[in-house]
Amino acid sequence: MREAFVDRDILTGDDEAGMAALAAEVRALTEAVVRTGVASAEAASVAAEVAALTARLKATRRVHPPYGTVGESGMERQIANPVTGHLNPIAPPVDFKVSEEGIVRAEFTLPTVYEGPPTFVHGGVSAMIMDQVLGMAAAATGTAGMTATLETRYRRPTPLGVPLTVEAKASRVEGRKIYADGTICGPDGRVTVEASAMFIAPQTRPGA
C-alpha cells in the first residue's frame, strides 16, 4: 500500500493527549524490551506483533513531527523534542519550569533504558538533557540560539531510577552570544554533572 503523507500539524486537546498516551506506552515497551527475560521464541512473537503495530502507524505519515500550542497566546511548542516531548517515546520526558528569574528547573527520574556504566546514566544522555536546559535558559533571556559549544564536567556518576534535579541559568549575553551554566544533582543534593554552553542567536537580516 502506498503511504499517505500529510503536512506538519498543530495538535490540541484530545489529539495531543492521545498521541502522548501512545508515546507513553511505547516508552514503557522500550523499557520492557531492555529488561525482559522472556525466551527468544516469545521475543520473536512479540516482535511480529510490534511490526504489525508499526505498519498501522505508518499507514498515514506526517512529513515532520507535529507541534502543540501553549497558553492563550497559541504559541507553538515542540511536543516531539527528544528531552521534553511527551509525543516522543525516546524522551524521558523532562518537564521544565522557567522561573521569573530565568532559572530553568526540573525533577526527573531516568529508567534503565538510559544506562551507560552499570546502574548509572549514559554521559551522552546527561549531555543531551544539559543542552536542552541550557538552551531553554538562554531562551529565557529573550534571545534563543543554536548551541555553539557545550562543555560537560562529570563530577560523579549519575544514578538511574532515583529522583534527579536539573537546573540552569544564563550568565551573560554578549551580542549574539548567550552563555549559560547548569547542573544535574542526585537525590542527596550533590552535583553529578556540571555544564556550560554558548548559544548563538540567528543573524538578523537588514530589513527583516
Ligand SMILES: CCCCCCCC(=O)SCCNC(=O)CCNC(=O)[C@H](O)C(C)(C)COP(=O)(O)OP(=O)(O)OC[C@H]1O[C@@H](n2cnc3c(N)ncnc32)[C@H](O)[C@@H]1OP(=O)(O)O
Ligand atoms: C528553547 C530551545 C532549547 C533547545 C536546546 C537545544 C539546542 C540545540 O541542540 S541546537 C543543535 C546543535 N547545534 C548546532 O547544530 C549548531 C551548528 N552550528 C551552526 O548552525 C552555526 O555554526 C552557528 C549558528 C552556531 C553559528 O553560525 P553563524 O551564525 O554563521 O556564526 P558566525 O557569524 O560565523 O559567528 C558568530 C560568532 O560566533 C563565533 N562562533 C561561531 N560558531 C562557534 C562555535 N561553534 N564555537 C565558538 N564560537 C563560535 C564566531 O567566531 C563569531 O564570533 P565573533 O563575533 O566574536 O567573531
